[in-house]
Structure formats: C-alpha cells, structure tokens
Amino acid sequence: MDHIALAVKDLRKTYGDVIAVDGVDFAVNRGEIFGLLGPNGAGKTTILECLEGIRQPDDGTLDVLGVDPAREPRKLRSLIGVQLQSSGLPATMTAREAMRFFCAYHGVRPRYDLLERLGVAEKQHAQYEKLSTGQQRRLALALAVAHEPPIVFLDEPTAGLDVASRAELHELMQELREAGTALIMATHDMAEAEKMTDRVAILLRGRIVTTGSPTELTAAGEGYTKVSVRTERFLLSRNGTRFPAVTQRLVDDDYVIYYTTDPGPTVSAILSALDTEGDRLIDLRVERPSLEERFLELTNHGGTS
Amino acid sequence: MNGFVQHFSYEFKTGLRNPSLLLINYLFPLGFYAMMGLIMTAINPLFTASMVPALVIFAIVASTVLGMPSPLVDAREAGVFRSYKINGVPAISILAIPGLTTGFHALISAGIIALTAPIFFDGDAPVHLGPFVGITVLTAFTCASLGMLISVVSDNSRATILWSQLIFLPSMLLGGMMVPLDTLPESVRPFSALLPASHAMELFTGWAYGRETIFNLPASALVLASSGVLAFLLAIYLFNWDTRNQARRGHPIMAVMALLPYAIGALLIV
Numbered sequence: 001m002d003h004i005a006l007a008v009k010d011l012r013k014t015y016g017d018v019i020a021v022d023g024v025d026f027a028v029n030r031g032e033i034f035g036l037l038g039p040n041g042a043g044k045t046t047i048l049e050c051l052e053g054i055r056q057p058d059d060g061t062l063d064v065l066g067v068d069p070a071r072e073p074r075k076l077r078s079l080i081g082v083q084l085q086s087s088g089l090p091a092t093m094t095a096r097e098a099m100r101f102f103c104a105y106h107g108v109r110p111r112y113d114l115l116e117r118l119g120v121a122e123k124q125h126a127q128y129e130k131l132s133t134g135q136q137r138r139l140a141l142a143l144a145v146a147h148e149p150p151i152v153f154l155d156e157p158t159a160g161l162d163v164a165s166r167a168e169l170h171e172l173m174q175e176l177r178e179a180g181t182a183l184i185m186a187t188h189d190m191a192e193a194e195k196m197t198d199r200v201a202i203l204l205r206g207r208i209v210t211t212g213s214p215t216e217l218t219a220a221g222e223g224y225t226k227v228s229v230r231t232e233r234f235l236l237s238r239n240g241t242r243f244p245a246v247t248q249r250l251v252d253d254d255y256v257i258y259y260t261t262d263p264g265p266t267v268s269a270i271l272s273a274l275d276t277e278g279d280r281l282i283d284l285r286v287e288r289p290s291l292e293e294r295f296l297e298l299t300n301h302g303g304t305s
Numbered sequence: 306m307n308g309f310v311q312h313f314s315y316e317f318k319t320g321l322r323n324p325s326l327l328l329i330n331y332l333f334p335l336g337f338y339a340m341m342g343l344i345m346t347a348i349n350p351l352f353t354a355s356m357v358p359a360l361v362i363f364a365i366v367a368s369t370v371l372g373m374p375s376p377l378v379d380a381r382e383a384g385v386f387r388s389y390k391i392n393g394v395p396a397i398s399i400l401a402i403p404g405l406t407t408g409f410h411a412l413i414s415a416g417i418i419a420l421t422a423p424i425f426f427d428g429d430a431p432v433h434l435g436p437f438v439g440i441t442v443l444t445a446f447t448c449a450s451l452g453m454l455i456s457v458v459s460d461n462s463r464a465t466i467l468w469s470q471l472i473f474l475p476s477m478l479l480g481g482m483m484v485p486l487d488t489l490p491e492s493v494r495p496f497s498a499l500l501p502a503s504h505a506m507e508l509f510t511g512w513a514y515g516r517e518t519i520f521n522l523p524a525s526a527l528v529l530a531s532s533g534v535l536a537f538l539l540a541i542y543l544f545n546w547d548t549r550n551q552a553r554r555g556h557p558i559m560a561v562m563a564l565l566p567y568a569i570g571a572l573l574i575v
Binding site: 054077078084088089127 | 307310311315319322383384385386390391393
C-alpha cells in the first residue's frame with residue numbers, strides 16, 4: 001500500500017436533487033500522473049474538491065496519504081498542492097507577494113525560482129488582475145508546488161497557455177512525477193491527457209465508465225487504425241484494390257485512406273501491391289485511434305460500449 | 306506567525322493600493338472633514354465643540370461599515386477564500402486581518418482629524434487624551450466587527466451596500482455626529498440608542514471632554530464593547546468559504562443577535 005498516494009472508495013456527493021458523484025472508486029500511485037476526463041458536469045471538479053477538503057462527501061471514504069480530508073484539514077494542507085481552475089487570488093496581490101504569502105502559511109521559504117522557471121518573474125511585481133490568463137495559470141501552478149507537496153491537483157492546467165508555456169509546464173509535471181509526486185489532473189484536453197497521463201478515468205454523469213492507460217483505453221475501443229497512402233502515379237485511387245482487414249476506403253485529394261482493424265497485414269499488402277504495380281510510395285501515415293475518439297465513443301454511447 | 310505578518314502586510318497595503326479602499330479609508334472621510342471644517346463651522350460655530358469626535362466616528366464608520374464588507378464579499382465570490390482554505394489560511398485570519406488593517410486605516414484618519422482640527426478649524430481638542438484614544442479604539446473594534454459580520458451574511462455586493470447603509474445613514478442623522486443628541490426630540494432618542502455611533506459620541510462627550518451626557522456612560526461602553534465582541538464571534542461562526550457551500554454553520558439571521566446590546570440599551574439606558 002506504500003505506493004498508493006490516494007484512494008477513493010464509493011464516493012458519493014449530491015447537490016439537492018442533483019447527483020454529482022455516484023459511487024466512484026479509484027486510486028492514484030506515487031509518481032503517477034492520473035487524468036480525470038469527462039464532459040462538463042461529469043463530476044470531475046466535485047471529486048477534486050472532496051479530495052482537497054473543500055467539499056464534504058455525502059458517503060464513501062477518502063484516503064490522502066493516510067489522511068481523511070474532511071476530518072483532518074490541517075494535516076491535509078502540507079500533503080497537497082492545488083492549482084484551481086479559477087486561480088482565486090486577490091486582484092491587487094502581486095505575483096511575488098502571492099509566493100511570499102502562501103509560502104509563509106505553509107511554513108516554507110518563498111520559491112521565487114519557480115516564478116522564473118514558469119516565466120512569471122518579469123511580472124512578479126504586477127498585480128494579479130494585470131496578468132494575462134496564461135501568466136495567472138502559471139503563477140497558480142508555481143504556488144501549488146512551492147511547498148513541495150507529495151500530491152498535486154491540477155484543474156485544466158494548460159487552459160489559456162501558449163505553446164512554449166505548455167511545454168514548460170509539461171516538463172515540470174514530468175519532473176514532479178520523476179520525483180515521486182502524484183499528479184491528479186482534470187482536463188478536457190484529450191491530446192494532453194494522452195501525452196501526459198499514465199492512467200485516466202473517464203467520468204460520465206458522476207460515475208467512472210472506464211479506467212486504464214491511454215493505450216489500453218484506445219485499444220479497447222471500436223476505433224479503426226487509419227492508414228493514409230500517397231503514391232506517384234495514384235494507382236491505388238484508380239484501381240480500388242482490396243486489402244486485408246480494411247473496413248472502409250476513402251479518397252481524399254492525393255491520398256487513399258484505409259480504415260483497418262489490423263494495420264500490419266494491411267500495410268504489408270499495400271506495399272506489396274505498389275511493388276507489383278510499379279508505383280512509387282511518396283507518403284504513408286498510420287494513425288491509431290486517439291483517446292479523444294475513444295472518449296467520444298464512450299460518451300456518445302452513454303458509457304456502455 | 307510569519308503567515309499572519311505577511312497577511313497583515315498585504316492587507317494593509319491593499320487599503321492604500323486599491324483605489325476604492327483608498328477612497329473610503331482616506332479621501333472620503335478626510336475630504337468630508339475638510340468640507341465640514343470649512344462650511345459647517347462657518348454656518349454653526351458651535352459645531353467646533355463636537356467636530357473632532359463626530360468626524361473621528363465618521364471616519365471609522367465609513368472605513369469599517371461602508372468600506373470593508375464589499376471587498377470581502379467580492380473576494381469570497383471570486384474564489385479567493387477557497388484558495389486561502391486550500392493553502393491553510395485560517396478562517397479567523399481571513400476576517401480578522403482585514404478588520405484589523407481597516408481599523409488601523411481608520412485610526413490613522415482619526416489621528417489626522419484629531420491632530421489637525423484644533424489647528425485648522427479651531428475644533429475642540431479632547432481634554433482627556435487616554436479615554437479619547439481608548440474610545441476611538443473601542444469604536445473602531447466594534448464597527449470593524451459589524452463590517453465583518455455584514456460581509457459574512459451578505460450574498461453579494463448589493464446586499465452589502467444595503468446592510469451597510471442601514472447603519473451608516475441613521476448614524477449620520479441620529480448618531481449625534483451632525484446634530485447633538487440632546488437636541489433631538491426625546492421620542493427619537495431610543496432610536497439613537499440603537500446605533501453604535503450614538504454610544505461612541507456619548508462616550509467621547511462624557512469621558513474625553515468631561516461634558517454632560519444623556520446616556521449612562523458605563524452602560525454605553527458595555528453596549529459598544531459587547532456588541533463588538535458579539536459581532537466578531539458571530540462573524541467567525543457564520544463564516545462561509547464560498548456561497549456554494551451548503552454545509553455552512555448557522556443561519557445568517559443569527560447576525561441580528563449582534564444588535565441585542567443596542568436593543569437592551571435603548572430600553573434601559575436612555
């Protein structure tokens with residue numbers, strides 16, 4: 001059990017008549033990036049807020065490194081860092097003041113180096129309301145990790161960030177993971193979840209409909225691998241040869257696109273046909289189904305596929 | 306301790322940095338003081354006798370009851386308190402530190418008024434300095450506590466303005482600041498006794514200037530102090546991290562308990 005950073009068992013939370021979370025179970029390991037995916041209202045933020053001690057669950061057990069967030073909020077503070085979706089800093093507080101302020105309450109020295117690292121140093125004397133959305137989010141992340149908590153919660157961490165800031169943030173997340181920090185990330189960005197997470201849970205109407213690594217989840221779906229081929233003499237688009245495991249064939253500009261259930265034999269057969277027909281390959285792309293496609297498949301089927 | 310120091314330092318600077326707070330903490334009370342010093346003393350020379358305590362109370366009520374609640378409500382609605390909670394900022398600090406810093410700003414304004422009014426406008430200086438300072442601090446504490454309580458029970462800034470004005474406007478008319486209490490009709494005096502400004506004004510008149518009063522002074526001091534303590538405790542008890550939190554303690558209606566000492570005072574001491 002030493003490797004488990006947090007465990008959620010049968011978590012339930014309602015707001016009046018609305019069931020926000022309906023019996024959720026999952027665990028996150030130390031040194032793991034765990035993604036919570038789901039459409040708006042699926043219960044992601046409520047789960048995070050229960051784990052952060054902001055909300056009181058109606059039922060279920062939460063274990064954050066041996067601490068129950070609802071019963072021991074003081075102990076919880078040093079164990080978790082939270083980057084809120086809306087960063088929630090006073091409008092007139094400067095970035096430097098914010099670092100000094102929160103580090104003082106955590107009883108640690110201010111980590112001004114993180115402001116530098118996340119590209120907020122130039123604006124450290126600017127008031128929070130004068131920072132761009134991206135700068136506000138980077139500052140929120142710097143504040144979340146400044147006291148080096150073993151668990152970090154990230155709610156839409158890269159929303160509003162430019163490409164360079166996104167890459168810097170991803171690098172920081174990887175570093176934290178390598179240092180043994182557990183990161184729990186709620187996001188709508190499927191590409192980011194696929195790239196960054198070790199495991200994800202897909203939520204729908206307050207329930208987890210599937211859990212696993214992005215690779216496992218995409219492999220379990222109905223999605224077909226897309227093979228796009230472009231040749232010098234366009235023979236494939238003209239003669240309509242059939243290849244093994246192909247379920248659908250489309251012609252899109254100079255490319256012939258095959259959807260296949262088994263890309264190995266399909267690609268071999270395509271190459272062999274080109275060789276036989278004397279056509280020359282210019283471009284070949286193989287794209288496996290994405291997490292986004294799997295997510296849409298699950299959400300469109302109401303989580304039953 | 307370090308957290309408290311950093312928090313206090315930030316909140317104190319905010320009182321000067323935030324244009325709305327700068328206006329309500331300094332420009333409004335000091336501007337009103339200058340205007341009253343120039344105009345009122347010319348119209349009514351007797352005003353010089355009560356101008357220092359009247360304008361000190363005005364500065365305190367403006368900063369604490371009018372100025373303090375709205376920024377607190379806005380911060381709560383913007384999720385600032387949630388962020389504080391996650392980072393271990395205690396609820397008591399979230400309320401008490403702005404109360405303390407606002408009280409400090411009010412005391413600075415009050416100090417400026419008390420020191421300059423005798424020089425510029427021939428206002429009467431207090432005869433007993435110790436009681437004057439003590440009553441000023443007590444008034445600042447009570448009004449800051451009421452400001453905290455208003456911020457806790459208001460769902461939004463509009464409600465804050467309504468509750469604040471319910472104290473501020475009657476204080477101006479019936480609190481003895483512009484019209485001496487002894488010149489008000491007797492039938493109105495019980496209503497005056499429902500206001501912290503009236504008790505503060507009577508305490509200044511009796512204990513800082515050694516003049517005759519119509520309220521029982523120890524009782525007035527008790528009303529002011531007990532109301533301040535009650536409002537402070539109720540504000541802490543009713544404090545809510547955010548308005549979406551349905552598991553809050555107590556009902557906001559409990560806030561009226563802070564007015565009980567005034568109601569008892571109105572019945573017994575007038």
